[in-house]
Amino acid sequence: MAERTVGGKTTGAATERKSVYRYGYRHSPDQDAGAPVRRPVVVVGAGPVGLAAAIDLGRRGIPVVLIDDADRIGEGSRGICWAKRTLEIFDRLGVGEKLVAQGVTWKLGKLYHGDELVFSFDLQPEAGHKMPAFINLQQFYVEAALVERAEEIEAVEIRWKNRLTGIEQHNDHVRLTIDTPDGPYVLDADWLIAADGARSTARDLLGLSFSGVTFEDKFLIADIRMAADFPTERRFWFDPSFHAGQSALMHRQPDNIWRIDLQLGPDADVAEEQKPERVTARLKRMLGDRPFELEWVSIYRFNCRRLDRFVHGRVLFVGDAAHQVSPFGARGANSGIQDAENLAWKLAAVIKGEAGAALIATYETERIQAADENIAHSTRSTDFIAPHSEAERDLRDAVLALAGQAEFARRMINSGRLSVATVYDSSLVVPDEDAFAGPARLGAPLPDAPVRRRDGRDGFLLETLGDGFTLLAMDGEAPVAPPAGIALAAIGDEVRDVAGVVAARLDATPGAVYLLRPDQHLCGRWRQFDAGKVAAARDRVLAAGAGLS
Amino acid sequence: MAKLVSQSRFADPDAAFLALVEARRGLSREQAAALDTRLVLILANHIGDLDVLGEAIALAKASGPAPAL
Numbered sequence A: 001m002a003e004r005t006v007g008g009k010t011t012g013a014a015t016e017r018k019s020v021y022r023y024g025y026r027h028s029p030d031q032d033a034g035a036p037v038r039r040p041v042v043v044v045g046a047g048p049v050g051l052a053a054a055i056d057l058g059r060r061g062i063p064v065v066l067i068d069d070a071d072r073i074g075e076g077s078r079g080i081c082w083a084k085r086t087l088e089i090f091d092r093l094g095v096g097e098k099l100v101a102q103g104v105t106w107k108l109g110k111l112y113h114g115d116e117l118v119f120s121f122d123l124q125p126e127a128g129h130k131m132p133a134f135i136n137l138q139q140f141y142v143e144a145a146l147v148e149r150a151e152e153i154e155a156v157e158i159r160w161k162n163r164l165t166g167i168e169q170h171n172d173h174v175r176l177t178i179d180t181p182d183g184p185y186v187l188d189a190d191w192l193i194a195a196d197g198a199r200s201t202a203r204d205l206l207g208l209s210f211s212g213v214t215f216e217d218k219f220l221i222a223d224i225r226m227a228a229d230f231p232t233e234r235r236f237w238f239d240p241s242f243h244a245g246q247s248a249l250m251h252r253q254p255d256n257i258w259r260i261d262l263q264l265g266p267d268a269d270v271a272e273e274q275k276p277e278r279v280t281a282r283l284k285r286m287l288g289d290r291p292f293e294l295e296w297v298s299i300y301r302f303n304c305r306r307l308d309r310f311v312h313g314r315v316l317f318v319g320d321a322a323h324q325v326s327p328f329g330a331r332g333a334n335s336g337i338q339d340a341e342n343l344a345w346k347l348a349a350v351i352k353g354e355a356g357a358a359l360i361a362t363y364e365t366e367r368i369q370a371a372d373e374n375i376a377h378s379t380r381s382t383d384f385i386a387p388h389s390e391a392e393r394d395l396r397d398a399v400l401a402l403a404g405q406a407e408f409a410r411r412m413i414n415s416g417r418l419s420v421a422t423v424y425d426s427s428l429v430v431p432d433e434d435a436f437a438g439p440a441r442l443g444a445p446l447p448d449a450p451v452r453r454r455d456g457r458d459g460f461l462l463e464t465l466g467d468g469f470t471l472l473a474m475d476g477e478a479p480v481a482p483p484a485g486i487a488l489a490a491i492g493d494e495v496r497d498v499a500g501v502v503a504a505r506l507d508a509t510p511g512a513v514y515l516l517r518p519d520q521h522l523c524g525r526w527r528q529f530d531a532g533k534v535a536a537a538r539d540r541v542l543a544a545g546a547g548l549s
Numbered sequence B: 001m002a003k004l005v006s007q008s009r010f011a012d013p014d015a016a017f018l019a020l021v022e023a024r025r026g027l028s029r030e031q032a033a034a035l036d037t038r039l040v041l042i043l044a045n046h047i048g049d050l051d052v053l054g055e056a057i058a059l060a061k062a063s064g065p066a067p068a069l
C-alpha cells in the first residue's frame, strides 16, 4: 500500500520534490534460502519501463520479481507527456482509461518567434481514436498507477529496497546479488530485464559503454503551481522578449501545475541558476504578476546515447538503461514503454517454449531501429533549439524569420518532433502479396478506429484485439477460422464498422484479413483468408523470421 | 536522381547577377549574409531535391577557400 505525502520542504538550493508514494520493504523467504532460488524473470528498476514490462509479463502468466533500490516514487519531476501509442499500451495493460482521466489531454502546439505566434499544429487531426494524441501527467502518477496495477497481478512480486549489486553471467541464467535492509542475498534468474534507468547499475556491472553526445546547453526545468487560464497547449518560444536569445517551453499538468523549460545556454552557473530568488525572477519576467509557487526546480544538460547492443546473453536492456534522449519530443519514457511491450510478449513466448531464443534478438533489432529514430529526432530538435555555433544559429534564425510568410520554413522549425510509434522494418512481417493502400502499415501498430457492438455499445478497434496473436477479419463470403493459437476479431455482425473508418484505415475489402502480433503491430494481410498463409506468417514471427516457416 | 545544373540557365546572366547585386546594395556585410541565408533557404526549398542540394553544397564548398583550422 502506498502512503502519500504532499507538501515538500524548501532547501537552500532548490525545492525538493513534493509528492511521494511510499511503499514498504518486506523480507522475502528467498533471502533465507540455503541455495539461491531460481526465478524465470527478474526485472531491475521499478520506473515506468520496468513496471510496464513486469505487468505485461505477469499478464502473460510469467512469474516476475521486480526489484527497486528505493521504496518511494516521485523523486523529482521528470516525464510529463505521454503519447498516443504509449497510452494504447497502457490501455492494454489496464491503466489507460484511468491515466487519461487523470491527465490533461492536449493536441495543439503553438510556436512563437519573439512574441509573435508563427504557427500552430494539431497533433491529432483525425477523430476516431480511443486515445488522444497526448496527455500531460506527472511521471509519478503514472508510476503509482502502474504499481497499483502490478500489485493486482498474482504473478508479479515487487521488492522495494532491493538493490542490485552483482551480476554473474552463466549459460542459461544469471546470478544476482541484491542488497536489502536485512543484508545481501543471492537470486538466480533465467532472464534479467535491466530497467534501471540512465545510471544503470546493470550496465556498469557488465562493463558496457554508453556512447553518444552530450549537449552543451543547460536547461532550467521548473514545475510551478499557479492558477492560470492559459490554454491547454504546448507553447514554445524562440527568443521571446521575456527570455531574450534563448528558448522557452510551457506545458500544463494536472493540479494547477505548469512545466516551464528555460534554455540557459552553455555557460550558465548551475548552483547560481537554481537559487529560488533567481528562478523566481526569471519566471516573473515570463508570467508577470501572477502568483505562483515553485514546486520543483532542476538544471539539466541532455544526452543522446545508446548501448551498442540491448541483449547481452541473459540480460536484456530496456528504457533509459538502454538509451537516452533529450526531452524535446517526449521520446524517453514513451520509447521505453514501447521497448517493454516489444520485449514482453517475445520473452513470454520463449519462456513458454512457443518460440526459439532467436525471437529475443528481434527485440534488439526492432528497438535499436526505434532508438536510432528517437535519437536522430531528438538530436535534430536539440540542435535546432541550441545551435552549435553562431554560423549555425544564423541559419536557424533565418528559418524563423521566414516562417511568418513561408510555409516551407514553418515546416523546418523543430522544437521537438513528438513521439510516434516506429514502423518496424523487420523480418517479422510477411511482405504484401496483394496491394493495400491507406494509413495502416506493415510493421506498424494497427491504427485505431471506432466500432459499434451489436447491442449498440460504442467501442474501438484496438479493444477487440487480444493479448496474443489476433486475426482481424472483415466480413466476407467465406467463414474465417484462424489456426490454433490465433484469436479471431471479426468485423461484421457482432462488432460493426458503422462509420466505415475501419475499412478506410485498413483499406479493407470484404473478406480481407489482418494478422496482428501480440503487440498489435501488423505482420501480414491478405485480401482473402488462407489458413495456411496465416499460420505460416505467425510461425515466421515465432521462428524470428529465420526462414523456418 | 536529379543532377545539379551548373551550365548557365539564364537567358541574360548579367541581369540575374544584377538582381542579386541590387538585393544587397546598401547592406552591411552582416545584413547581406543574413539576406543570403534567407535566399538559400527559399531557393533550396524551391529546388526541393535533397540530392541536388547536396551537390550544390559540395560545389560551393569546393570552390571557396578551405576554412582555416
Ligand SMILES: Cc1cc2nc3c(=O)[nH]c(=O)nc-3n(C[C@H](O)[C@H](O)[C@H](O)COP(=O)(O)OP(=O)(O)OC[C@H]3O[C@@H](n4cnc5c(N)ncnc54)[C@H](O)[C@@H]3O)c2cc1C
Pocket (backbone or CB within 6 Å): A044, A045, A046, A047, A048, A049, A050, A067, A068, A069, A070, A077, A078, A079, A080, A081, A082, A139, A162, A163, A164, A165, A195, A196, A197, A198, A199, A200, A201, A202, A221, A300, A318, A319, A320, A321, A327, A330, A331, A332, A333, A334, A335, A336
Ligand atoms: C526533465 C525531464 C523531462 C522528461 N520529459 C519526458 C516526457 O515528457 N515524456 C517522456 O516520455 N519522457 C520524458 N523524460 C524521460 C523519462 O523521464 C525517462 O525516459 C524515464 O524515466 C525512463 O524510465 P525507466 O523506467 O527506463 O528508468 P527510470 O525512470 O530512471 O527508473 C529506473 C529505476 O531503477 C531503479 N534502480 C536504479 N539502479 C538500481 C539498482 N542498482 N537496483 C535496483 N533498482 C535500481 C531506480 O530507483 C528507478 O526506480 C523526461 C526526463 C527528464 C529528465
